[in-house]
Amino acid sequence: MSKLTVVEGSYAVAHAAKVCRPDVIPAYPITPQTHIVEELSQFAANGEIGACEYITVESEFSAISALIGASAAGARTYSATTSQGLALMHEVLFNASGMRLPLVMTVANRAMSAPLSIWNDHQDSIAQRDTGWIQLYAEDPQEAADMTPQVYKICEDSKIMLPAMACFDGFILTHVYEPVVLLEQDLTDEFLPPFAPEHILDPSNPKTFGAFADPSIYSEFRYMQELGMSAALKKIETVADEFNEIYGRYYGGLIDGYYLDDAEIVLVAMGSVIGTIKDVLDELRAEGKKVGLLKIRSFRPFPTDAIRNAVKNAAIIVPLDKSISIGKYEGALCTEIKASLYNTKIDIPVLGYMFGHGGRDIPPERIKKIVSEAEKAIVNGITIESSYADLREELL
Amino acid sequence: MNKTTELFAPGHRGCAGCCDALAAKFMLKAVGENCIVVTPTGCLEVFSTPFPESAWNVPWIHSLFENTAAVASGIEAALKALGRKNDTKIMAIGGDGATIDIGIRGLSGAFERGHDFTYVCVDNEAYMNTGVQRSGGTPFAATTTTTPAGKASFGNLRPKKNMPQIMLAHGSPYVATTSIAYPKDMMRKVKKATEITGPTYVHVHAPCTTGWGFDGSKTIELGRLAVQTALWPMMEIENGDITGVHKIRNKRPVEEYLKAQKRFKHLFSIPDGAEIIKKIQELADWNADQYDL
Numbered sequence: 154m155s156k157l158t159v160v161e162g163s164y165a166v167a168h169a170a171k172v173c174r175p176d177v178i179p180a181y182p183i184t185p186q187t188h189i190v191e192e193l194s195q196f197a198a199n200g201e202i203g204a205c206e207y208i209t210v211e212s213e214f215s216a217i218s219a220l221i222g223a224s225a226a227g228a229r230t231y232s233a234t235t236s237q238g239l240a241l242m243h244e245v246l247f248n249a250s251g252m253r254l255p256l257v258m259t260v261a262n263r264a265m266s267a268p269l270s271i272w273n274d275h276q277d278s279i280a281q282r283d284t285g286w287i288q289l290y291a292e293d294p295q296e297a298a299d300m301t302p303q304v305y306k307i308c309e310d311s312k313i314m315l316p317a318m319a320c321f322d323g324f325i326l327t328h329v330y331e332p333v334v335l336l337e338q339d340l341t342d343e344f345l346p347p348f349a350p351e352h353i354l355d356p357s358n359p360k361t362f363g364a365f366a367d368p369s370i371y372s373e374f375r376y377m378q379e380l381g382m383s384a385a386l387k388k389i390e391t392v393a394d395e396f397n398e399i400y401g402r403y404y405g406g407l408i409d410g411y412y413l414d415d416a417e418i419v420l421v422a423m424g425s426v427i428g429t430i431k432d433v434l435d436e437l438r439a440e441g442k443k444v445g446l447l448k449i450r451s452f453r454p455f456p457t458d459a460i461r462n463a464v465k466n467a468a469i470i471v472p473l474d475k476s477i478s479i480g481k482y483e484g485a486l487c488t489e490i491k492a493s494l495y496n497t498k499i500d501i502p503v504l505g506y507m508f509g510h511g512g513r514d515i516p517p518e519r520i521k522k523i524v525s526e527a528e529k530a531i532v533n534g535i536t537i538e539s540s541y542a543d544l545r546e547e548l549l
Numbered sequence: 550m551n552k553t554t555e556l557f558a559p560g561h562r563g564c565a566g567c568c569d570a571l572a573a574k575f576m577l578k579a580v581g582e583n584c585i586v587v588t589p590t591g592c593l594e595v596f597s598t599p600f601p602e603s604a605w606n607v608p609w610i611h612s613l614f615e616n617t618a619a620v621a622s623g624i625e626a627a628l629k630a631l632g633r634k635n636d637t638k639i640m641a642i643g644g645d646g647a648t649i650d651i652g653i654r655g656l657s658g659a660f661e662r663g664h665d666f667t668y669v670c671v672d673n674e675a676y677m678n679t680g681v682q683r684s685g686g687t688p689f690a691a692t693t694t695t696t697p698a699g700k701a702s703f704g705n706l707r708p709k710k711n712m713p714q715i716m717l718a719h720g721s722p723y724v725a726t727t728s729i730a731y732p733k734d735m736m737r738k739v740k741k742a743t744e745i746t747g748p749t750y751v752h753v754h755a756p757c758t759t760g761w762g763f764d765g766s767k768t769i770e771l772g773r774l775a776v777q778t779a780l781w782p783m784m785e786i787e788n789g790d791i792t793g794v795h796k797i798r799n800k801r802p803v804e805e806y807l808k809a810q811k812r813f814k815h816l817f818s819i820p821d822g823a824e825i826i827k828k829i830q831e832l833a834d835w836n837a838d839q840y841d842l
Contacts, residue, residue, distance in 0.1 A: 176630040177623060177627050177630055179626075204632070206630045208623075208626055208662065209662070210622075210658055211657070211658030212655070214616060215618075215654070215655045215658050216619075218612060218613070218619035218620050218623065219623030220623060221620055221623060222610065222619070222620035222622065222623025222625075223626055223627035224623075225610050226585070226623070226624045226631070226633075227627060227631060227633075228626070228630055245613060248613055252612075354608040354609075354624060356583045356584060356608055358608075359606055359607050359608045360608055361605055361608075361610075362608075362609065362610040363611035364598035364599065365595055365598060365600065366600045367599065
């Protein structure tokens with residue numbers, strides 16, 4: 154039986170990063186990610202991460218740029234960021250995936266300014282959706298820690314070679330103290346093989362990284378990234394299973410379900426709100442309501458087939474978004490779930506809700522109200538396809 | 550890739566008389582094959598690596614325009630962590646825009662952190678790859694496509710940013726200025742810079758045939774005139790002290806340098822041209838006096 158320790162979520166993740174034996178960690182502070190790089194700096198100062206080079210860079214832009222240089226030179230790399238820091242990296246995110254460098258970053262999800270907000274939502278990572286990074290979302294500190302070696306194993310696969318973000322909610326998960334199993338070094342060494350890339354910067358075998366492509370060749374680079382993402386669809390599942398075999402914990406592969414099999418109302422969500430939803434579902438099921446949860450663990454690659462299969466018998470699908478696409482008036486999950494169902498024989502109404510922006514709390518009552526509105530929509534049909542679930546009308 | 554004896558191979562797509570190609574070729578000759586090169590986006594990157602071709606017979610990486618020094622610092626950290634640093638040199642080669650303007654934050658950070666690498670700025674005094682726009686390296690009164698001369702302007706209003714002094718302020722153990730027109734001087738300084746532990750900086754003056762408007766056969770001649778007029782002083786600064794200055798035997802008037810280039814041509818026809826040329830001469834005289842050229 155693994156030993157449970159009460160630690161902060163950030164410590165659990167920093168510890169998980171440490172046991173993955175990173176060679177280079179460029180670090181830059183930003184709330185609410187900072188505790189992760191602070192913990193890692195102490196591990197490095199204690200000599201607990203081997204010969205790891207911990208670099209205190211002058212910006213997130215240089216953090217990820219240093220990751221690119223280090224990874225191209227053959228190093229396993231780690232960093233963590235959030236929000237404005239992730240946005241500052243935007244240009245470099247494309248560059249890393251285009252060069253097929255399997256960088257790993259933890260993203261402590263936070264809202265985007267303006268107005269300035271240090272609290273949680275998913276606008277930051279969702280805004281990086283099309284940069285070619287794998288994106289997984291964790292529901293609690295244990296999953297966030299466990300996800301760390303998993304994403305290394307996924308993105309360092311020679312058929313994938315794409316960078317990955319392990320996302321977990323800022324403050325709600327980074328700053329919460331919970332009992333977790335700190336990842337064991339021996340099990341992690343068994344689970345995660347050393348990084349041994351085929352192509353590196355090496356004077357004994359000179360290679361060119363980052364050439365430019367004219368129109369006759371560019372599309373094929375993008376297509377090959379898509380093939381990498383397709384390979385990741387399978388790998389995310391198998392890695393979750395392998396992790397379960399070695400560590401004895403499982404949080405789903407691409408997706409996971411809770412009371413999903415016979416659910417008429419299927420709530421769809423990512424991240425820490427999953428915990429709240431599970432508690433609410435326990436109550437509602439006790440009342441006999443056929444409500445279930447589809448947890449999206451992998452947002453990129455987007456698990457279209459798995460989602461279709463999971464929701465095909467539902468009466469209504471209810472995506473719950475902590476993002477918003479301003480001008481579309483819905484969140485990314487809502488848009489993508491709807492897109493996944495089009496051109497199929499699945500004809501199920503989709504009722505989208507946005508909530509929890511800028512760290513606004515999502516109490517159980519909010520979920521219950523959404524479920525009751527979904528029940529009415531099953532009978533009466535949908536009048537509004539997407540709306541805010543927690544708008545304070547009195548302020549407008 | 551065809552193996553040649555050149556570490557920067559011929560057959561690339563640079564202009565005839567290209568300063569970047571000359572710089573890359575001679576610098577790699579000096580530093581040797583145990584070297585990893587990082588370059589930003591720019592002419593050198595574009596003309597040397599049209600996929601699937603590459604002119605580089607050393608490991609080479611291009612990431613973006615403004616992150617060259619940060620990428621180099623990551624490479625250095627990786628080689629150290631993996632036990633592969635040994636005698637391997639890491640050399641960043643950036644243009645003036647990538648170095649002086651858009652990349653200065655990352656460059657400053659990498660020098661402050663003290664990474665063991667050499668940053669070479671090949672300064673052709675404007676954004677040449679995008680079609681000759683003004684940079685912080687563009688000299689006073691030069692015309693570019695964003696500082697044209699007209700009734701209300703004599704061209705670029707400001708003098709060059711003094712980048713070597715900025716790098717010196719970071720405590721770099723070795724800062725040098727040189728010119729592609731003096732290949733032996735450039736090779737010696739770049740080699741020396743890569744052999745000194747810590748972040749070292751070499752600023753190379755590099756006349757651009759296309760951007761400055763002169764015949765491709767005159768690149769070296771223009772570079773020599775910049776030095777001989779004292780507009781481009783060549784020196785070495787070791788641990789903060791000037792340890793070597795290139796002396797000028799027969800100092801030439803700046804007119805000789807200016808009239809050989811289209812970017813200064815307007816100074817010989819506009820009403821206040823003589824006054825501006827006088828100011829440029831004063832800049833040159835200040836250099837000659839300050840550095841005892």
